[in-house]
Amino acid sequence: MRLSATVSTPARAPGDALAVSVWQEDIRRRAIVAEDLARLDRDAHGALSAAVARESMKGERGQRVEAATRGGRIIVFLGMGKRAKMDPRAWLILGAAASHFAREHRVKSLALAARVEGTGEIARLLAQGLHLGGYEYALGTGEKFKRRKLPLQSTVISFLSKLPGQVTEALRTGSIVGQAANFARDLVNEPANVVTPTELAARAKAWCEPAGVEVDVWGKAKLKALNCGGLLGVNQGSTEPPVMIVMRHAPEELRGGPKLALVGKGVTFDTGGISLKPGADMHLMKGDMAGAAAVIAAMGAIGRLRLPVQVIAYVPSTDNMPSGSAIRPGDVVTHPNGKTTEVLNTDAEGRLILADALVHACREKPTHLVDWATLTGACVVALGERIAGVMSPDEAWRARVCALGTDAGERVWPLPLDEDFAEGLKKSDVADLANIGGGRWGGAEVAGKFLEQFVDGPLWAHVDIAGPSYASSAHAQFTTKGATGCGVPLAVRLAESLAAARGG
Structure with missing residues (x-):
C-alpha cells in the first residue's frame, strides 16, 4: 500500500472513499458545530446530522456513520473522543478503523482526513494503524485461506496545515x-x-x-x-x-x-x-x-x-x-x-x-x-x-x-x-x-x-x-x-x- 500525506480540507482529499475523524467537540446539543463537517454532511445527504440528532453519533471513540456522497463516493465518519484527551493509541485506532472500512468496501484508494495539524508522530501512528486494520490471516490451507490480495492500493492522509519535513519518513517508519x-x-x-x-x-x-x-x-x-x-x-x-x-x-x-x-x-x-x-x-x-x-x-x-x-x-x-x-x-x-x-x-x-x-x-x-x-x-x-x-x-x-x-x-x-x-x-x-x-x-x-x-x-x-x-x-x-x-x-x-x- 502506498502512503502519502497532503494538506487539504476533508472534502478535497483525493480517493475512491473518504474516512473522516469526528471529535466530541464537533457536536453540541445534537447539532454539528464544525463547518467542514457540516459541508461534508450536506454532500452526504444529511447522514451525519441525522445520526447526531438521534445521538448514535456523539463523536465518541468507536462510533461510526457511513454514507454515500452526491458524487457517489463512500464516506465514513469515525468518532475519536475528546480532542483534548487524545493519546497515541487513538491515532492508531483511527488509521486502523479507516483501513478496516476500506477493506470492507474493497476500495482501491482511500483518503483519510485527520482534521488536525500534521506531525511526524501522528503520521507514523496513522500509517501503523492503516496496516494493522487491513490485516487478514490467509496463510492456511484450503479455499478459505488462499492468500487474498487486498484491493486497497493507496491512502492519502490529509492534514490541515503545512507538513513538517519528517512526515514522509514517519509514514515509512509506521508502515x-x-x-x-x-x-x-x-x-x-x-x-x-x-x-x-x-x-x-x-x-x-x-x-x-x-x-x-x-x-x-x-x-x-x-x-x-x-x-x-x-x-x-x-x-x-x-x-x-x-x-x-x-x-x-x-x-x-x-x-x-x-x-x-x-x-x-x-x-x-x-x-x-x-x-x-x-x-x-x-x-x-x-x-x-x-x-x-x-x-x-x-x-x-x-x-x-x-x-x-x-x-x-x-x-x-x-x-x-x-x-x-x-x-x-x-x-x-x-x-x-x-x-x-x-x-x-x-x-x-x-x-x-x-x-x-x-x-x-x-x-x-x-x-x-x-x-x-x-x-x-x-x-x-x-x-x-x-x-x-x-x-x-x-x-x-x-x-x-x-x-x-x-x-x-x-x-x-x-x-x-x-x-x-x-x-x-x-x-x-x-x-x-x-x-x-x-x-x-x-x-x-x-x-x-x-x-x-x-x-x-x-x-x-x-x-x-x-x-x-x-x-x-x-x-x-x-x-x-x-x-x-x-x-x-x-x-x-x-x-x-x-x-x-x-x-x-
Whole structure:
C-alpha cells in the first residue's frame, strides 16, 4: 500500500472513499458545530446530522456513520473522543478503523482526513494503524485461506496545515512497524504443526536476513555444548528438535554506546507437559510463541529502519509435550550459568527456556535487556486480556519501558518485583531454585522474579504479554480475532530510544 500525506480540507482529499475523524467537540446539543463537517454532511445527504440528532453519533471513540456522497463516493465518519484527551493509541485506532472500512468496501484508494495539524508522530501512528486494520490471516490451507490480495492500493492522509519535513519518513517508519506486527500475527496464527521450532527459525532467516540482520540457529548439539539445560529439558518429550535463534543488528561502526538485547519465548505449542493443561481451549496454545514472534518481527523492522544502535536477540524455541521421555515434576535442570532448577510444574516451562536465553544474552554485555513472553495466566487475571504487565528491579527503567509502550500505542502497566516474591522459589531441597513459588498469589511477579535470577549486568525488564498477544474477539477496530502483533511496536521504540541516546 502506498502512503502519502497532503494538506487539504476533508472534502478535497483525493480517493475512491473518504474516512473522516469526528471529535466530541464537533457536536453540541445534537447539532454539528464544525463547518467542514457540516459541508461534508450536506454532500452526504444529511447522514451525519441525522445520526447526531438521534445521538448514535456523539463523536465518541468507536462510533461510526457511513454514507454515500452526491458524487457517489463512500464516506465514513469515525468518532475519536475528546480532542483534548487524545493519546497515541487513538491515532492508531483511527488509521486502523479507516483501513478496516476500506477493506470492507474493497476500495482501491482511500483518503483519510485527520482534521488536525500534521506531525511526524501522528503520521507514523496513522500509517501503523492503516496496516494493522487491513490485516487478514490467509496463510492456511484450503479455499478459505488462499492468500487474498487486498484491493486497497493507496491512502492519502490529509492534514490541515503545512507538513513538517519528517512526515514522509514517519509514514515509512509506521508502515514498516505495521508490516512487522502483521508478520508476527501470521506466525502466531499459523497452526503448530506448520510453525515448528525449525520452521520458526527458517522464517526468522527469511524475514531478517534481507533486512541486513544476521541470523544464527543453534541446534541440539550446540545447545548441549552450551549447557542450555532449561531448553533441552522442556524439549525432552518432543519429537521436534529445539533451537535457539540468535539475531544481530550490529554494524561494525556502531561498536560502543548503548546495546539492546531482546529475548522472546518461543514455545510453539504448550500442552503443559506431564502437568497437562485442561483440554478446553488448548488449541490456542499454538500462540505460546507470541513473544518469539514479536522479537523476530521487531528485529526485521529494526534492520529495515537501519537504526544506528546495536541490537541482539535470543529466541529459545521448542514445544512442550508429554511422553515417556518428557521432563517430570521433581527433575532438575542445569542452566548455562551453573544454576539449577527443580521442575515442580512442567507447565511452568517458559521461564526455564527463557533462563537459558537470558544468560547467553547477558554474556554479550548489553546495556539494556527486555524479554517478551506469554508467561502467566496470573498476569491476565491481574490486568485483563488487553494489557501487558511490565516488571523490572529498576523502577526508572520500568517507567521508561512503559512510557515507550504508550508512545507506541500499546497498553502496558507496571507490576512490582519485590524481593518477597522470590521466597518460595528458593525453598527447593535439591536445587538452587524451584520453577514455581508454591503459593496461589502473585504468579506473574513470581515468574518475573525467577527470570531475574538469570540476569547479570544490564538494565532489564520483563513484559508478560499473556493477555494482549491474542484477541479472543475483534476489538479496538484494528484487532481481528487472533494474534495482535503485541510487542513489536514497543521493541522498535526501545531501539529508537537507545539510538537517539547515542546521538544516532
